[in-house]
Each structure stands twice: as structure tokens, then as C-alpha cells.
Amino acid sequence: MSESDKHEKILTRLAQQHIETQSWGYVSTGTRFKVFNTPGTPRDVWEKIDDAALVHRLTGVAPSVALHIPWDQVDDYGRLSDYAKKEGLVIGSISPNLFQDDDYKFGSLTNLDPKIRRKAIDHSIEVVDVMRSVGSTQMSMWLADGTNYPGQADFRRRRHFLREGLQEIYAALDEDMTMVLEYKLFEPAFYHTDIADWGQSLSFCQKLGDRAKVLVDLGHHALGVNIEHIVATLLDENRLGGFDLNGKKYADDDLFVGAINPYELFLIAVELVGGEDDADPRVAETARNVLYKIDQCAMIEDKIPAMLRSVTAMQAAFAKALLVDRAALSAAQEAGDVVTANEVLTEAYETDVRPLLRRLRERQGVVADPLGAYRDSEDRKQRISERVGTPAGW
Numbered sequence: 466m467s468e469s470d471k472h473e474k475i476l477t478r479l480a481q482q483h484i485e486t487q488s489w490g491y492v493s494t495g496t497r498f499k500v501f502n503t504p505g506t507p508r509d510v511w512e513k514i515d516d517a518a519l520v521h522r523l524t525g526v527a528p529s530v531a532l533h534i535p536w537d538q539v540d541d542y543g544r545l546s547d548y549a550k551k552e553g554l555v556i557g558s559i560s561p562n563l564f565q566d567d568d569y570k571f572g573s574l575t576n577l578d579p580k581i582r583r584k585a586i587d588h589s590i591e592v593v594d595v596m597r598s599v600g601s602t603q604m605s606m607w608l609a610d611g612t613n614y615p616g617q618a619d620f621r622r623r624r625h626f627l628r629e630g631l632q633e634i635y636a637a638l639d640e641d642m643t644m645v646l647e648y649k650l651f652e653p654a655f656y657h658t659d660i661a662d663w664g665q666s667l668s669f670c671q672k673l674g675d676r677a678k679v680l681v682d683l684g685h686h687a688l689g690v691n692i693e694h695i696v697a698t699l700l701d702e703n704r705l706g707g708f709d710l711n712g713k714k715y716a717d718d719d720l721f722v723g724a725i726n727p728y729e730l731f732l733i734a735v736e737l738v739g740g741e742d743d744a745d746p747r748v749a750e751t752a753r754n755v756l757y758k759i760d761q762c763a764m765i766e767d768k769i770p771a772m773l774r775s776v777t778a779m780q781a782a783f784a785k786a787l788l789v790d791r792a793a794l795s796a797a798q799e800a801g802d803v804v805t806a807n808e809v810l811t812e813a814y815e816t817d818v819r820p821l822l823r824r825l826r827e828r829q830g831v832v833a834d835p836l837g838a839y840r841d842s843e844d845r846k847q848r849i850s851e852r853v854g855t856p857a858g859w
């Protein structure tokens with residue numbers, strides 16, 4: 466294939482990229498020590514939609530926004546969905562919230578009290594109704610459930626409650642809806658988390674049904690864990706449902722994407738691109754249907770610029786992964802030539818893909834430099850001057 470044909474193929478794939486931004490990435494959040502505000506922060510869900518729409522207008526690849534209920538609760542979800550559509554967006558995945566109620570101190574779906582378990586199930590089923598009203602087909606489920614001390618609870622008993630609860634919620638989904646089930650190593654619980662890793666999530670998904678898949682949050686692993694290997698394994702099991710994209714230095718620090726370890730992001734993209742072209746149609750289909758959702762929280766940074774950085778970092782990671790010379794990689798692997806195999810990867814990683822992305826944006830009719838365009842924009846000035854009053858948070 467000639468260089469220009471190769472670039473054409475890459476541009477076609479990049480034009481199909483779909484990165485979902487999340488409503489709570491536009492609001493003021495922080496640490497348990499302090500929440501700092503930044504000027505221009507949305508005050509309600511409508512303004513969060515405005516910001517997500519702006520990110521899509523600037524990048525051309527972020528046409529959906531994820532919601533979290535009750536953070537984004539409204540009286541009329543039809544109106545919310547129409548509003549998003551008018552702004553050029555659709556509502557993407559929706560998350561129930563099973564972690565911010567006093568009743569959940571000792572767990573939600575794993576709570577010993579059947580009334581509390583019922584409440585958690587009912588809330589999640591209400592979220593299915595919200596999904597129907599806005600045309601969302603993905604429930605993104607994360608549980609904060611866990612314990613802080615050895616002896617605090619019976620692991621297996623909690624696991625049984627959890628399975629029953631998830632089964633009831635899964636059964637409430639329509640045929641065209643899926644559940645993506647997130648895992649997290651620790652926090653807010655420190656001794657054990659009920660779904661602590663990908664294997665535990667996978668085992669629940671296998672019990673639920675084909676429409677339950679694992680969600681990988683890039684911040685939810687111990688340091689040094691090989692996330693690209695997890696991605697490959699889940700692809701192979703046809704159970705990779707999606708990502709919560711962010712950057713992390715230590716744990717769930719929710720920094721913007723690619724800020725800390727862009728090489729890791731690239732290696733993950735290499736697995737995904739490889740999966741999309743896999744000879745096994747089930748693997749290829751799984752890879753093509755992956756949800757790419759951002760899950761970052763701005764603690765000190767301006768939210769829209771941080772979101773633009775994340776979206777463009779994902780574009781760059783994919784562009785580089787698409788540049789990998791797969792034939793040369795296989796040949797080096799076959800020959801046991803580890804140095805060349807690694808060189809093939811770094812060759813792609815070190816390529817400057819900015820000219821390619823500028824060409825892509827030109828074709829998509831968006832600005833060449835989304836972040837630069839936002840910095841100088843009326844949109845930014847207007848947000849800062851008009852959005853006075855209490856910013857939205859959690």
C-alpha cells in the first residue's frame with residue numbers, strides 16, 4: 466500500500482472516532498480537602514450540555530455526553546434530550562448513583578439490609594426509564610461497595626447479594642441496552658472493594674448475559690498494572706464494553722487523558738486497533754463497539770480546555786496506533802526479534818501525527834487547533850461573564 470493510501474485509510478478510521486465526554490467533567494469537583502471553582506463553570510445540566518456541545522463543535526469527534534443520575538436529574542428528560550439534539554449532541558451512557566446516600570454507608574447492592582438493597586435496585590431501574598426517555602442504550606455501572614476492616618463483612622455473602630441485584634437490574638434493560646460494569650481497586654473502601662478488578666467484573670458479566678461487559682477505568686489499577694494486556698484479554702473474551710478515560714499518577718486522580726502516560730494510552734490503542742481488524746468477527750465487533758467515555762474531574766484546571774486536551778490525546782493515540790506497521794511487527798515477533806518488534810511500536814509512537822490530525826479536522830470542517838480556538842473565542846468570554854452564581858458540582 467502506498468504511503469498516501471495508508472494515510473487515507475487512517476484518516477477514514479479517525480473520522481469515525483467517537484469519544485463521549487461526561488457531564489460531570491464540566492463541573493467543579495475537588496478533593497476531600499477543597500473544591501476550587503474556575504470561572505465559566507456550568508451551573509446546571511443545561512449548561513453542561515452546552516459545554517459538551519461546544520467540545521463536539523470544536524473537535525468533531527465527541528457527539529455524545531454521558532449523564533449521571535441524580536447529578537443530572539430533570540423533570541422532563543424528553544426536553545433534555547431535545548435540547549441536546551438541537552445542540553448537535555445525543556445523550557450517551559447513563560450512570561446510576563449508588564454511593565451518595567447515607568443509606569449506602571455499609572454498601573448499596575451488597576447491604577445486609579434488604580430495604581437498602583431494594584432502594585439501590587429501584588434507583589437503577591429508574592435509570593433504565595431515564596435511558597428510555599432519552600434514547601440511551603448504555604448503563605454505566607460502578608459500585609463504591611466495599612469494606613474498611615478485616616472482619617467487617619462476609620465477602621461471599623455480599624457477592625451473592627451483588628449478583629442478585631445486578632441480575633435484577635440487567636433484566637430490566639431493554640433488548641437493545643447494554644450494561645458496562647466498572648471495577649475499582651480501592652476507594653472509597655480501603656480494605657476490600659466488592660468489584661475490585663477486571664476478573665471480578667468479568668465473572669459477574671458472564672453470569673448476567675451477553676449484553677453485560679467490563680468497563681476499564683484507566684485510573685482504577687495498582688501502579689504498574691499492564692492495562693493493555695487486560696484490554697487484549699477482554700477483547701478476546703468478547704467482554705470489553707468500554708473505557709472511562711483519564712490520566713493517573715497514583716490512583717483515581719482523574720487527571721486529563723494522556724497527561725501522565727501517553728505511551729500507555731498508545732499501547733492500549735494498539736490493542737484496540739488490532740482488535741478491530743481481527744480475523745475473528747466477534748473480536749472485531751467487540752472492538753468496534755467499545756464505548757470511549759471520558760471520566761476525568763477538574764480539580765484545578767479549566768474544564769473545557771482539559772476536555773479538549775483529553776479528546777485530542779485520544780485522537781493522537783489512535784492515529785499513532787493506526788500507523789503501526791503490523792506486517793513488520795508480526796515478522797519481528799515470528800523471528801523472535803524483540804528489539805525490532807519494540808522498534809516498530811516506537812517508530813509509530815514517535816511519529817508526529819499533528820499534521821495528520823490537522824488534515825482530518827480540515828476534512829471534518831472543524832478548527833485545526835481546537836484548544837487554541839477555544840482560548841480566543843467569544844464562547845469562552847461569554848461563559849465567564851454570564852455564568853455567575855453557584856457552579857454545579859456533585
Ligand code: PSV
Nearest residue numbers: 489560607647682709717760
Ligand atoms: C469512581 O471512581 C468513578 O470512576 C465512577 O466511574 C463514577 O461514576 C465516577 O468515578 C464519578 O466521577
Ligand code: MN
Nearest residue numbers: 647682709760
Ligand atoms: Mn470511572
